[in-house]
Amino acid sequence: MKKNLRKKIILFSLIINLVIAVSLGFSLYRFAGGLYYKSFIESRQSLARSIAMAIDGNIHKEFTSLSSASNPEYKKYLKYLNDLRKHEDYITYLFTLGYDEKKDMLTYIVDSDILETDTVWITSKFFGFALTIGKNDEIQIKYNEKIYTG
Numbered sequence: 001m002k003k004n005l006r007k008k009i010i011l012f013s014l015i016i017n018l019v020i021a022v023s024l025g026f027s028l029y030r031f032a033g034g035l036y037y038k039s040f041i042e043s044r045q046s047l048a049r050s051i052a053m054a055i056d057g058n059i060h061k062e063f064t065s066l067s068s069a070s071n072p073e074y075k076k077y078l079k080y081l082n083d084l085r086k087h088e089d090y091i092t093y094l095f096t097l098g099y100d101e102k103k104d105m106l107t108y109i110v111d112s113d114i115l116e117t118d119t120v121w122i123t124s125k126f127f128g129f130a131l132t133i134g135k136n137d138e139i140q141i142k143y144n145e146k147i148y149t150g
Contacts, residue, residue, distance in 0.1 A: 044090070047084075047088070051081075051084065054080060055077060055096065056073075059073050060077070060096065060098060060109065060110075061098050061100075063098070063109045063110065064098070064107060064109075074110065077096070077110050078110055078112065081094050081095070081096070081110060081112035082112045084112070085112045092145065093111075093112070094111075094112040095108065095109070095110060095111040095112060096109045096110040097109060118132065118133070119131070119132045120132070127143075128143075129141055129142060129143040130142040130143075134149075138150075
């Protein structure tokens, strides 16, 4: 009888310890994941602020035609964005937009990623993907950073 009771007590204490360990582990995992996500978002916001502060808005809003590509300021901004994109692992594309208040219109201005093929970006508030026609007329769809073919 003593051995049976001893085994039951040990088994019961092991089960309680396992439940406590799993509960603590899960709680710490959620807490650490939340902290990581928050710091990741803050670092991305900091990067966006530094990009915005590095670009002179008065000069930037003048880049509205193809002839702007020969402007030394345009080339400086393009080099800056390309350097950022190369050194930041989580940035897959980077571009600037200009907003004309008078016409209430957004204009696509400086693109740091010159693609090998024409790309159509299809986006909605629920999803977004890129459609390209690659080599040998192969259709490619990029969705969630994965490329699908066939």
